Amino acid sequence: MIFPEENLLERLRRERPLVHCITNYVTAGDVANYLLAAGASPVMAEEPKEVEEVVSAAQALVLNLGTLHEGKVSAMELAGRRAASLGKPIVLDPVGAGGASFRTEAAKRLIEGLPCTVIRGNASEILALAQGTHSVRGVDAGEQDEISGANLEACVKAAANLARVSKAVIVMTGKTDLVTDGRRTCRVRNGHPMMKRITGTGCMLDALTAAFLGLSSREGRPGDPFERAVYAAAVHGLCGELAWARTAEENGGAGAFRMRLFDAVSMVTDRQVLEGARLEDGFRDTES
Amino acid sequence: MIFPEENLLERLRRERPLVHCITNYVTAGDVANYLLAAGASPVMAEEPKEVEEVVSAAQALVLNLGTLHEGKVSAMELAGRRAASLGKPIVLDPVGAGGASFRTEAAKRLIEGLPCTVIRGNASEILALAQGTHSVRGVDAGEQDEISGANLEACVKAAANLARVSKAVIVMTGKTDLVTDGRRTCRVRNGHPMMKRITGTGCMLDALTAAFLGLSSREGRPGDPFERAVYAAAVHGLCGELAWARTAEENGGAGAFRMRLFDAVSMVTDRQVLEGARLEDGFRDTES
């Protein structure tokens, strides 16, 4: 498997893209730390009076529906429209869609009103948006929501359908991550079960994906969001593996794992990603 | 000392109760991580439009008054009433009661309006609610608020009185924790002074208690909130001891201790609790 774009992590550390996050207060600190550790720059701002100015200075925008409230949806719409008008990538995380109507409706409204570049969620959330309502269990995907043999085909279809309707790349995360733009599909087999024992790993991937999307275009050719989303998922999953390896070696638990995840993203290299990424289906049409 | 219910941690890890937290933004991430590390599931949501739907899907509700604002009190009342109507346990943490009138009044209103299952606070907070106003020093209990020989009797009386009036189990935490339902009283001598050198250990105990309260009933017999609250306090205190043992061994300070606390709760077993719990007075009437 050869990634079409080379040295994305190295470029991220050189360019330090500024990622504007309108996000929840539970994991905001972790997201900021994850971006900084990776080499990017975070800015959190949600006051409607300033989000347009803030996103104008940023390279990418993250809209995360965790701890959503009414006022924040307006800020997301303002920032999203400005980002769209300036051609900046938008990553939407429909946290809790399918679980609470307020979130599901907000997610749908944002998807309809904004040209999202990437939509990332767990299986429950993506299925809820693709198929209509679907019961979920909190914001952490339950076992029944895993993308596994039994429901893989249904998941791929739902995600690809949402991709076609929304024109966004869909990243459906779980034990295995599924990335699709409706035409191409790639499964990323990196990661570790411990990533579900700490909060915010999904939010971190949102932000990391946005940072990769925010890298400058080269020779007039903008990066392919599908490829960048796959790369982000591979980096993130690999960091989970590296974090666990060190944690286990030192007899640590969930606390040590969380610390080592930040360690990993601050030290992981493009070479390690090329060697450690476990991708399936490549970047070609799954139909072909 | 034999706990009437067996293997509560094992059951928690199997059932993964979903705990809806309406809480402060200072420790929300820590609370989510503590629940996940222990084996439970967190969901944070405070928008009045969705809290009733969210709590309906949860097994327990936590109302924590840290960084309280006017709108959040309404969300707490909505969620609390729905939880009550569905028979779901409610844990109230009156953060800062006694220190600021707004918090004291909010705490009183919530206690009067909702059938709280457990009320957990430090001595200042509980005394303020039990006896009327009482000066406190921030949200972390000061030395003068410790439950010690000098004021033990007054603390027990105040807590038992609040328990009878509110019909809730009262958990008054400090160097020694005091758990009472107005009839039975138990002191939990687990814990470590370092737990006061990091923020959120009280909030973590709120959530862990709610998770235990949210476990399913067995053979039609619902769990006893008093016993569950004692178990949660013992688990939490023991995790503090385990965390400090490892931290000291590795010459760490407050940062390492905080990490090891999450490690501990992710690895602690029921057997360790049975062996390490240091309880006084057992589950019998203190009068008897």
Added chain:
Amino acid sequence: MIFPEENLLERLRRERPLVHCITNYVTAGDVANYLLAAGASPVMAEEPKEVEEVVSAAQALVLNLGTLHEGKVSAMELAGRRAASLGKPIVLDPVGAGGASFRTEAAKRLIEGLPCTVIRGNASEILALAQGTHSVRGVDAGEQDEISGANLEACVKAAANLARVSKAVIVMTGKTDLVTDGRRTCRVRNGHPMMKRITGTGCMLDALTAAFLGLSSREGRPGDPFERAVYAAAVHGLCGELAWARTAEENGGAGAFRMRLFDAVSMVTDRQVLEGARLEDGFRDTES
């Protein structure tokens, strides 16, 4: 270099000053933990109905403009005026000033309306307030905003000018920190580049500075805010150095560094500060 006041850390751990923080939700937990680890006490509260009561019980106030929203500015004004009327020190952190008009205007309004004791920001933020608008790159100072040979003179002038106009001590942090009261100037050369790879190190310094400012006066002589601010910057920078030394020894990355920073502030002693502080220009007039 001999600090005029002795044993400030020891006094902080004995007096445990209560620091009221009206701050952002991204780093609020880190700030609370940093204060607790250092030996002080945090209280976070921003509801306008209670901030006056809360600040009345505190020894110092921090106003941090991160994740600012309209309602929070009112709370800051209420708390600030009460603090001023009671003679309590105020530390202002104009996060994002120069980058977003809403923040710049809020910062200016607060500086005009309140007798700030210390204003701490990166070079972009301080220059924006001293010279009018100035483009910044997010809330983390970019390379171009470093206080280096090339722009040192301009930075010193701008900071000293802001100090004279605001009557506050200005702390401009970066690779080297600059502290000035408009008359005296001191450069603090402590710190480590990793401090820019985690979020909140600026917010932590705000709070630590406030804690030192909140120590009681001795023999009727209140502490000198300039000296206290220099001491706080030296302690904080030294903790960064100690944290990195341990992190490097253990082959850690950004996650381990962050943990070790809390370790360091919980264990650092006045003696280490006296020996490790790298100050320039001392406490005398730079003109003399």
